Amino acid sequence: MTPSYPVSRPRRLRRTPPMRRLVAPVSVRPAGLVQPLFVKEGIGEPQPVASMPGVVQHTRDSLRKAAAEAVTAGVGGLILFGIPAVKDGRGSAADDPDGIVQVALRDLAADLGGETVLMADLCLDEYTDHGHCGLLTSGGEVDNDATLDRYAAIALAQAEAGAQVVAPSGMMDGQVAAIRTALDSAGHADVAICAYSAKYASAFYGPFRDAAECAPQFGDRAAYQQDPAARDALREVLLDVEEGADIVMVKPALAYLDVISQIAARVRLPVAAFQVSGEYAMVEAAAANGWLDRDRTILETLTAISRAGADIILSYWAAEVAQRLT
Numbered sequence: 001m002t003p004s005y006p007v008s009r010p011r012r013l014r015r016t017p018p019m020r021r022l023v024a025p026v027s028v029r030p031a032g033l034v035q036p037l038f039v040k041e042g043i044g045e046p047q048p049v050a051s052m053p054g055v056v057q058h059t060r061d062s063l064r065k066a067a068a069e070a071v072t073a074g075v076g077g078l079i080l081f082g083i084p085a086v087k088d089g090r091g092s093a094a095d096d097p098d099g100i101v102q103v104a105l106r107d108l109a110a111d112l113g114g115e116t117v118l119m120a121d122l123c124l125d126e127y128t129d130h131g132h133c134g135l136l137t138s139g140g141e142v143d144n145d146a147t148l149d150r151y152a153a154i155a156l157a158q159a160e161a162g163a164q165v166v167a168p169s170g171m172m173d174g175q176v177a178a179i180r181t182a183l184d185s186a187g188h189a190d191v192a193i194c195a196y197s198a199k200y201a202s203a204f205y206g207p208f209r210d211a212a213e214c215a216p217q218f219g220d221r222a223a224y225q226q227d228p229a230a231r232d233a234l235r236e237v238l239l240d241v242e243e244g245a246d247i248v249m250v251k252p253a254l255a256y257l258d259v260i261s262q263i264a265a266r267v268r269l270p271v272a273a274f275q276v277s278g279e280y281a282m283v284e285a286a287a288a289n290g291w292l293d294r295d296r297t298i299l300e301t302l303t304a305i306s307r308a309g310a311d312i313i314l315s316y317w318a319a320e321v322a323q324r325l326t
């Protein structure tokens with residue numbers, strides 16, 4: 001039945017693909033995508049990560065190749081995670097100039113330093129034998145202030161190896177200030193800090209802990225990462241801004257779109273979001289079962305994260321999507 005009065009017709013702007021394209025304010029920007037990459041010390045061949053089909057732990061050589069391919073595909077940056085051959089209580093390999101991430105950063109800086117943005121995850125959990133993100137007290141708690149000195153040392157090692165951005169992900173109070181001070185006093189004022197500011201104690205990191213071999217050996221990270229039910233994201237972000245963060249990040253992404261949009265509305269710095277391992281794994285698993293259209297689902301999640309207000313998205317699909325969009 002034709003309405004007898006002029007009705008509003010939103011469908012007019014949805015009729016054709018060119019019309020929809022014309023009026024869509026949100027798009028996923030390939031140059032805003034960052035590819036996470038894992039590099040493991042002492043392996044001869046890339047090792048598949050069972051819970052992340054399509055993702056591998058790289059050798060030094062396979063990392064160089066994957067990094068070059070991601071850059072050619074059009075991603076805006078790379079973020080490196082290292083898995084050392086030997087772990088200990090203080091995560092000594094994390095700031096060893098010959099540690100796996102430093103060696104890999106030097107490789108990538110030589111290959112691609114002028115063409116992309118090289119980022120390094122800055123944390124201790126991949127390097128400690130107990131799997132926690134900081135040093136432990138004798139009572140088994142994570143010691144905030146003692147950990148800050150370790151983070152400062154790691155920042156210097158990564159900067160010296162060629163990281164252009166360091167990304168502290170351990171959620172220690174004061175970590176951004178400690179790292180900024182250390183970088184500035186060692187002549188690395190140009191190295192930027194992408195702070196994992198609003199990082200939740202999330203079940204979505206499960207597959208990453210396989211990929212980076214960093215599951216906590218006792219307890220969990222709830223005493224330092226944020227509680228999914230709390231309202232402390234803005235407070236954490238504003239502290240990091242005050243301490244000198246250049247980019248602030250929300251993590252995970254899809255379950256925290258409200259947090260991304262709240263931060264984007266309040267903060268004038270670039271906002272990043274990390275589409276984490278569990279977000280990747282659940283789409284890949286459903287797609288492998290034929291339950292979801294993989295490519296459409298991936299693009300829809302990235303569009304949603306962009307629409308919420310993320311300028312930068314870290315995603316295991318970054319290179320694939322950049323390739324698809326350019």
Ligand code: PBG
Pocket residue numbers: 121122123124125126169170204205206207208209221275276277278
């Ligand atoms: C800690 C770190 C984690 C991730 C990035 N940095 C794991 C954790 O906090 O347990 C998770 C990334 C992902 O799940 O994709 N170094």
